[in-house]
Amino acid sequence: MTDPTQTFQLSVEAAEAYEARFVPALFAEWAPYLVEAAGVAPGQTVLDVACGTGVVARTAADRMGGRGRVAGVDLNEGMLAVAGRLRPDIEWHRADAAELPFPDRSFDAVLCQSALMFFPERVRALGEMARVAAAGGTVAVQVWDRLEAQAGYGAMYDAFARHLGPEAADLDGAYWALGDLELLGSLFEAAGLHVTGTRTRVGTVRFGSAEEAVATELDATPLGARIDQETRRRVLAAGVQAMGPFVVDGGRVELPIRGHLVTAVAPG
Numbered sequence: 421m422t423d424p425t426q427t428f429q430l431s432v433e434a435a436e437a438y439e440a441r442f443v444p445a446l447f448a449e450w451a452p453y454l455v456e457a458a459g460v461a462p463g464q465t466v467l468d469v470a471c472g473t474g475v476v477a478r479t480a481a482d483r484m485g486g487r488g489r490v491a492g493v494d495l496n497e498g499m500l501a502v503a504g505r506l507r508p509d510i511e512w513h514r515a516d517a518a519e520l521p522f523p524d525r526s527f528d529a530v531l532c533q534s535a536l537m538f539f540p541e542r543v544r545a546l547g548e549m550a551r552v553a554a555a556g557g558t559v560a561v562q563v564w565d566r567l568e569a570q571a572g573y574g575a576m577y578d579a580f581a582r583h584l585g586p587e588a589a590d591l592d593g594a595y596w597a598l599g600d601l602e603l604l605g606s607l608f609e610a611a612g613l614h615v616t617g618t619r620t621r622v623g624t625v626r627f628g629s630a631e632e633a634v635a636t637e638l639d640a641t642p643l644g645a646r647i648d649q650e651t652r653r654r655v656l657a658a659g660v661q662a663m664g665p666f667v668v669d670g671g672r673v674e675l676p677i678r679g680h681l682v683t684a685v686a687p688g
């Protein structure tokens with residue numbers, strides 16, 4: 421079986437924590453940029469691959485103002501349960517990105533945020549996105565830059581690695597694995613997708629406190645499920661200390677995070 425840490429598999433409780441804490445702090449900021457990069461417009465058909473709790477699909481649906489079709493697909497039932505509870509008006513499907521359950525050329529735009537790095541078969545998944553995209557349609561993918569380029573999460577993961585060793589390396593290895601734009605571009609080309617645009621931007625991850633920033637990283641990712649309470653206490657304390665330079669207004673934390681947005685055109 422594939423290692424759940426590397427494919428970002430979560431329980432329903434962790435999916436609820438992901439939506440309540442991680443989405444507003446981090447993922448919600450990026451969704452409009454991805455939707456914009458893909459040129460999503462009213463009347464289109466749009467697919468959100470590895471939708472998680474659905475922030476990209478929701479952002480696309482809101483932009484489309486009820487005109488068109490939006491679907492989300494994810495491997496994880498917990499994520500899909502939360503997505504369906506929040507937006508019953510959107511289609512949610514359980515499937516592997518490497519085997520999308522849609523006919524060829526079904527969507528004007530295919531979007532994928534913060535997930536390609538977790539797929540064991542990345543070229544195959546991009547090939548599936550190309551297959552279900554309309555001829556000349558758009559595939560838009562967001563990934564994080566390399567860990568070395570991440571001042572905030574670099575400090576946090578250094579602290580994790582000191583206490584957890586390979587346990588932390590498993591997840592951080594996946595998270596930041598597609599930061600190299602040349603490598604990323606080569607995956608697109610291998611899947612038959614022609615890259616038309618690349619944008620790198622720095623976002624801000626916002627938490628109420630250093631403890632919340634580190635606890636979210638532990639509890640709303642697969643990392644938390646793999647450590648005992650005593651280890652969690654030690655890791656939390658080390659992570660909180662590492663957040664020192666990112667504390668603002670006497671308590672809140674703002675972490676810079678760099679990501680790439682890549683757009684490509686599907687073959688005609």
Ligand SMILES: C[S@@+](CC[C@H](N)C(=O)[O-])C[C@H]1O[C@@H](n2cnc3c(N)ncnc32)[C@H](O)[C@@H]1O
Pocket residue numbers: 427428429430443447469470471472473474475476493494495496499515516517518532533534535538539540
């Ligand atoms: C970090 S979350 C991102 C979720 C969402 N796109 C967002 O922006 O909030 C990664 C998601 O990838 C999903 N995932 C991982 N491997 C997958 C696969 N092979 N096929 C479909 N979904 C997958 C996980 O279940 C998880 O929901």
